[in-house]
Amino acid sequence: MVKxxxxxxxxxxxIRDGVxxxxxxxxxxxxxxxxxxxVIIPRPGKILGLFGKNNDLIxxxxxxVRIGTDTILVDMDIE
Incomplete structure (x- = not known):
């Protein structure tokens, strides 16, 4: 289990492009x-939720796909 x-x-x-x-x-x-x-990840141009457009990646x-020791692998197209 992971907190x-x-x-x-x-x-x-x-995992589609290794980015x-x-x-x-x-x-x-x-x-x-x-x-x-x-899960929500901030996009570039947004620092600590400030000074940027609300273009978070959801x-x-x-x-x-997998939650590992140091990484989380996802499989999706990102625009």
Whole structure:
């Protein structure tokens, strides 16, 4: 089992192209059943949630392929 706080310390990598996407800074949670629905990663140009457009990358939980020791692998097209 992995704690949400531990997931924020892991780098997210897209397995389609090997690109390092960044680090999770927030989670979307379904309050009715307590499940994580998505993870949220800040896009370039946004520093600590300030001074930038709200163009966060939202990754649905179903796109997470594996949660490893140091990384989280996702499989998705990023526009």
């Amino acid at each position: 949400l706080s531990e997931m924020s310390e892991k780098e997210v990598i897209n 390092k996407i960044g680090f999770i800074y927030d989670f979307e949670i379904d309050l009715e059943n307590g499940n994580v629905v998505a 990754i649905n939980w179903k796109n997470i």
